[in-house]
Amino acid sequence: MKTVSAAGMTAAMQRDGSTRERILLLLKTGGRMNATELANELGLTEMAIRRHIYALESEGSVTIVSVRQAMGRPLHAYELTAEADELFPKNYHLLALDLLDELADDPDTAALIDRIFEGRKKKLLDRYEPRMTGKSLEQKVSELAAIQNAGGYMAEVNKQQDGSYMLYEYNCPIAQVAGVYQEACRCELSLFRSLLDVPVERTECLAKGGGKCSYHIG
Secondary structure (H helix, E strand, C coil): CCCCCHHHHHHHHHCCCCHHHHHHHHHHHHCCEEHHHHHHHHCCCHHHHHHHHHHHHHCCCEEEEEECCCCCCCEEEEEECCHHHHHCCCCHHHHHHHHHHHHHHCCCCCCHHHHHHHHHHHHHHHHHHHHHCCCCHHHHHHHHHHHHHHCCCCEEEEECCCCCEEEEECCCCCHHHHHHCCHHHHHHHHHHHHHHCCCEEEEECHHHCCCCEEEEEC
């Protein structure tokens, strides 16, 4: 399922847009709801609601829970999963930039910025270095692409005729931070060199206005 902005989901509600987006928004803003409540809010039948709920459940966005009642059988209700939280807007980069700006504005703490990014690089190196052990360069590059894809970088690898590799990243989850603090890009390049243990050069950078991040490897 695509990521939906808050404004986009609200607009969808107003113009009778995607039913599943409207269900997600109702569960986000109203919490746990049952089929009757959703049907009344959206002007649909309960059967139609359940069809959409089953689809959302199969995607991992909604879970079905049993709610005990004073009398009778438990009532089925629906709520968002933890995974569904990723469908809604995040402004983590604004918080990160505010915190980094606080450090940069104070001469006594400005030097800590380099240490923060170096510390992050060391943690990532400790986390991923074991995955490179005993692998060929081709396997290492493939593993690096898998690591970056898991982080949302939309990475792909092309092997060159001379035996080197090009790693392309079409998305940068930290682009807003990297655009202001180039330490992020420098540490990522250093991380790649350490993980692959061969020369790596960045030839294009999203944070500097490029269409993608490109790395020549080997």
